[in-house]
Amino acid sequence: MSNLLQIKNIRKTFPGVVALDTISLSIARGEIHTLLGENGAGKSTLMNVLTGLYRPDRGEILLDGVSIQLNSPRDSLAMGIGMVHQHFMLVSAHTVFENILLALEGVPNFYSRRTYRQKVQKVLDAFELDLDLDSPVWKLSIGAQQWIELIKLLVRDCRLLILDEPTAVLTPQESARLFQVLTRLRDQGKSILFISHKMREVMEISDRVTVLKKGRSLVSLSRGEYDESRLASLMIGEDQIPMWIKPACKYEQLALEIKNLSARNDRGLADLDNFNMKLYRGQILGVAGVAGNGQKALAEVLTGLKEASSGRILAEGRDITNSTARSSYIAGIAHIPEDRKSIGIAPDMTVGDNLIMKNFASRAFRRWIFQDRAAIRRNASAKINEFAIKAGPDGNPVRYLSGGNIQKVIIARELSEKPAVLVALYPTRGLDIGSAEYVHKVIIDGANQGMSTILISEDLDELLKLSDQIVVMFRGRLVGCVDPQATTREEIGLLMSGEVQS
Numbered sequence: 411m412s413n414l415l416q417i418k419n420i421r422k423t424f425p426g427v428v429a430l431d432t433i434s435l436s437i438a439r440g441e442i443h444t445l446l447g448e449n450g451a452g453k454s455t456l457m458n459v460l461t462g463l464y465r466p467d468r469g470e471i472l473l474d475g476v477s478i479q480l481n482s483p484r485d486s487l488a489m490g491i492g493m494v495h496q497h498f499m500l501v502s503a504h505t506v507f508e509n510i511l512l513a514l515e516g517v518p519n520f521y522s523r524r525t526y527r528q529k530v531q532k533v534l535d536a537f538e539l540d541l542d543l544d545s546p547v548w549k550l551s552i553g554a555q556q557w558i559e560l561i562k563l564l565v566r567d568c569r570l571l572i573l574d575e576p577t578a579v580l581t582p583q584e585s586a587r588l589f590q591v592l593t594r595l596r597d598q599g600k601s602i603l604f605i606s607h608k609m610r611e612v613m614e615i616s617d618r619v620t621v622l623k624k625g626r627s628l629v630s631l632s633r634g635e636y637d638e639s640r641l642a643s644l645m646i647g648e649d650q651i652p653m654w655i656k657p658a659c660k661y662e663q664l665a666l667e668i669k670n671l672s673a674r675n676d677r678g679l680a681d682l683d684n685f686n687m688k689l690y691r692g693q694i695l696g697v698a699g700v701a702g703n704g705q706k707a708l709a710e711v712l713t714g715l716k717e718a719s720s721g722r723i724l725a726e727g728r729d730i731t732n733s734t735a736r737s738s739y740i741a742g743i744a745h746i747p748e749d750r751k752s753i754g755i756a757p758d759m760t761v762g763d764n765l766i767m768k769n770f771a772s773r774a775f776r777r778w779i780f781q782d783r784a785a786i787r788r789n790a791s792a793k794i795n796e797f798a799i800k801a802g803p804d805g806n807p808v809r810y811l812s813g814g815n816i817q818k819v820i821i822a823r824e825l826s827e828k829p830a831v832l833v834a835l836y837p838t839r840g841l842d843i844g845s846a847e848y849v850h851k852v853i854i855d856g857a858n859q860g861m862s863t864i865l866i867s868e869d870l871d872e873l874l875k876l877s878d879q880i881v882v883m884f885r886g887r888l889v890g891c892v893d894p895q896a897t898t899r900e901e902i903g904l905l906m907s908g909e910v911q912s
């Protein structure tokens with residue numbers, strides 16, 4: 411197989427941080443090449459170098475054996491290198507087709523518009539994608555928006571497609587569809603650079619895997635040369651994976667009761683439809699379901715980000731549906747890509763300030779009317795240590811952190827409040843294996859101390875491992891309740907599809 415792209419000894423530093431130390435790897439024509447590495451290993455930074463967003467301090471990039479300079483995303487695109495970003499760059503008031511047009515060079519006139527429309531339709535047909543070109547982007551699911559980003563690159567006929575954690579925002583079904591398309595593109599000779607933390611996926615789709623650690627490329631292995639445990643041990647090295655033992659829930663004291671809760675979305679449709687649920691003290695209640703079936707609304711109504719249209723939330727018998735006391739009783743964490751804003755990270759503020767955002771008025775961080783900067787710094791360094799956050803130099807704003815590390819900041823902050831109830835919405839999406847295990851340990855430790863958790867996840871392995879009980883959501887309703895010890899992945903899958911009820 412001949413190489414399309416060669417990366418040689420790339421180095422990239424930011425003030426106080428060596429993001430890429432020395433990276434070398436090559437990407438062949440017609441291969442799916444996966445980058446694997448812990449949060450903060452440098453994966454996204456490397457992608458940004460390849461798409462011309464960052465200029466490396468040192469090193470060389472060769473395309474077809476010729477050394478190239480990438481000074482802007484435009485340069486990269488001109489050379490056939492395109493990227494589907496973690497945070498989409500779409501104009502939401504425009505239609506799908508208009509957004510695709512915007513990606514093309516120059517403003518197309520009426521006639522070329524028609525030609526382009528045919529071209530786009532051909533791409534859609536070729537991959538059997540069902541996407542309404544005239545629908546405004548804001549109406550589409552995150553998954554559909556990601557398709558637009560990919561189609562933009564296909565219409566431009568890119569040779570190297572870069573996807574940074576595309577499946578973090580996709581349902582298992584959507585991911586399977588994406589993999590079919592990527593495999594076909596690979597068979598047509600395209601090169602694909604793929605990032606994911608989900609081992610199951612990495613094993614399924616990769617032709618080759620390069621492991622990054624602390625800004626270095628350790629090794630590139632072809633299919634057949636690796637298995638899951640080899641990759642995990644390369645990635646994690648000597649780092650310890652935390653161990654934990656899960657207590658059994660006693661089902662004695664009711665922590666939270668949700669009665670006939672309904673909520674509507676922006677489009678007036680029911681997100682939550684007469685939802686009922688009981689949560690006991692110390693219980694970990696798993697909520698399974700295909701994303702988009704009301705899970706997000708449930709988390710938002712519980713944490714006070716969204717209003718219920720009817721129904722009640724009772725905490726230890728007390729009605730807290732619209733009470734301001736709710737936020738000190740129920741805390742929430744959510745995965746980042748979709749929810750960075752609603753969950754209240756202030757990207758330009760420092761890690762330390764973000765960590766105390768919920769209790770900035772507290773005595774612990776004040777001196778008379780002033781902020782106690784020393785206390786805030788002490789708290790930050792304790793949390794950074796405890797959660798192994800790669801936070802960069804002191805005073806670093808949160809937006810400079812890698813995706814997984816921002817996630818850890820949110821988790822550390824929400825749990826420092828010692829809430830009675832934790833609502834965790836896809837809490838480990840985007841986290842590396844070690845960090846995901848750590849979050850699991852934190853939830854279990856909380857349960858040991860009486861914290862109750864509503865764990866909303868699509869990852870059945872995660873749900874089966876942690877939950878005392880698993881309920882299944884479908885179209886805003888609870889359609890089933892199973893015992894993790896006595897169920898199968900298939901049974902839960904059927905409930906998730908809405909075809910049966912238990």
Ligand SMILES: Nc1ncnc2c1ncn2[C@@H]1O[C@H](COP(=O)(O)OP(=O)(O)OP(=O)(O)O)[C@@H](O)[C@H]1O
Nearest residue numbers: 424429449450451452453454455810811812813814
């Ligand atoms: N613009 C920036 N300014 C300062 N530091 C940065 C910047 N971009 C990245 N970094 C730092 O570079 C390191 C690598 O970050 P990067 O985003 O590449 O990690 P990653 O491998 O993509 O991790 P994740 O799996 O969490 O997404 C991190 O320590 C991060 O804080």
Ligand SMILES: [Mg+2]
Nearest residue numbers: 453454812813
């Ligand atoms: Mg990243």
